[in-house]
Amino acid sequence: MKKLILGFAVLVATLQVEAQDLYMPRNIQKAYANGTRDISGAPGKNYWQNGAIYNMKIKVDAQTKIVSGSEIIEYSNNSPDDLKTLVLRFEPNLHKPQSSRGHYVPEDFLSAGLTIKSLTVNGETYQTDSNFGTVTGIRLKNAIAAKSKAEVKIEWEYPLSKMSGREGQIDDSTFFVAYSYPKISVYDDYNGWNTLEHTDRQEFYNDFNSFNAEISAPKNFVVWSAGDLLNPEEVLQPEFLKRYQESLKTDKLIHVATEQEMKSGKVTQQNDWNVWKFKAENITDFTFALSDHYVWDASSVQLKTKRVSVQSAYKSGAKDFEQYVGWMQYNLPWFSENWPGVEYPFSKMTAVQGFADMEYPMMINDSSMPNNFAFAQLVADHEIAHTYFPFYMGINEQRYAFMDEGWATTFEYLIGISEQGQEKADEFYKNFRVRRYINDPSAEEDQPIITMSTQVSGMGYGSNSYGKASLSYLALKDYLGDDVFKKALHHYMDNWNGKHPIPWDFFYSMNTGSGQDLNWFWKNWFFSYHYIDLKIENAQQSNQQLKIDVDNVGGFAIPFDVKITYTDGSSESKHFTPEVWKNNEKKTSLTISAPKSVKSINIDGGIFMDYTPEDNQKTL
């Protein structure tokens, strides 16, 4: 017994040494010390997160373009802290002229922003002047006690901006209504209240909440939304109700409503206002769209444990959007069965034609690319892949965008191989995700991936969040092999599904899930100023052995192929995983058996594009 305890103590001590091995900000060290996070990678024994039920009534006036609403938020403060302040967020305030933004906007993007008409917390009334950006803190007269519930009631209104980004007017009578309700910001165990403004660059960080939404839309407007439609018979006329209901049961593409039918006043019930009721549980945001002329296509797809509704709403004639239902019938099962290999978690996915190329839980808003189906499909794949990261996993995208964009980029590449073939997928990934980054030698590109997303901009933000992060995941896949990589990824996903992981939870979950100490790899990829650049220092052949000394000039631990061309014209290729950099990330010596006389060699990283490919070849 004593031996066992001693053994356990040694194990814990070893894990602690490993944990200390990676740089960790002081506030996050505290979370580990407090036991809300754990060096095994799992949520700590003291882990908590807050959440709420949002009961909302939202009305969209198609004439004035004003969205107005009222909500009763049942908030659970599961934290050990009394909350003396309540932090509210309203992302569409990005349109206010005074708000901080990451980029220039045209005048049509600007609007007046949110008016809070009333606000009560646990029955106490608060005055607010609505004079704030996307975040505001309200000093409470009575704190919300630790481990207690609070009721927050808000009435509000705001105008939809004429030019839409992630939300707003798509055309004069088509609206994408996202982030449309004042929400309680995340209060977490490592930062307390999240008070970072939304500037349109970094994306979002939300609690897992449940939503009961009643959306009032004018006659002849159809509402597409996250969540399940509870009252289709109250809002659709019988013929269209029949088509909609059939779409939930069939693989066939159903044209629920054409443009002509939408315009003829046949589709919705002929009330001045129809109230569309939706329910969505345990999701991180609630979004809807409405139009009086968009085409409505729908079908569904059978996954292992459930049938999922797939719908698209688009402008008549958008050739790529005519394909969307079919694309979703392909990508939902593909993601479920292959990568990440976790069943699509929702009951529905709706694609709406807009301008954002943006994901929302159970919805995407994509621009139309009718002349490039391959690219349009890839964007659809990318946005839907986000279902897993950030939505299934509760990622803090504002601080750690690589924890979601890197994965969506990786899954987009992997599904792209199945859709377009290896060669085209590689070519696309290189051109779209790597080439610009690797050929730009400026300092922005080489900031450590771990850098907080709010502290980088331009290409620094783009490369850290998308390309470099995705390359790191693909390098790890190559290093561990598909089976161990998937086992580790599933370990991480099981640990943190429905919670709020941070990068260290990912690193430690992958260590535990793979049964390996990968800290050398995390340090190499996430905590360094590395880039991709190999160089053949020396190569010689003797006794049917080829010895190659490779310098890792850029530093990233990448996989690569050595391509050998023999003097007789034949050639062969040998693959090396990032393992070769484990003990020395600067240099490696490769010994390859070479039965014939070697003419030349070439080191090819494939999608791991080299900054100076000219020194990757050598003629012997």
Ligand SMILES: [Zn+2]
């Ligand atoms: Zn993305």
